[in-house]
Amino acid sequence: MEFHDPRGRPAGPIDPYTCSAPIGPGDTIGLFANGFPDSVAFVEHIGAALEAAMPDVSVRVWNKGNASALASDEQLTEIAATCTAVIAAYGH
Secondary structure, X not given: OOOXXXXXXXXXXXXXXXXXXXXXXXXXXXXXXXXXOOHHHHHHHHHHHHHHHOOOOEEEEEEOOOOOOOOOHHHHHHHHHHOOEEEEXXXX
C-alpha cells in the first residue's frame, strides 16, 4: 500500500508573517465571526485560548451574522473604537 501526501510544494519563497500589534495588559482583542454555522463557537474557542494565554487581555466577539454580507459600518466603528487588534475568521 502506498500513501499519497496531498500537500503541495511551495512554488515560491515563503515570506514569514511580520505584522503585529503591540498587545498588553488592559488591551482588547476583537474576534469577528463570519456568519457561517459554528463560526461564533469557533472564535469563542479561540477567545478562551487567548484569555488563558494572556490573562490581562480581554476578548470581545462580533458576529457578521450572514457570510455573504459585508461587515456593517456600526460593527466596524465599534471594533475600531474598542479593540487594539482584531482577528477575522473566514472560511467554514
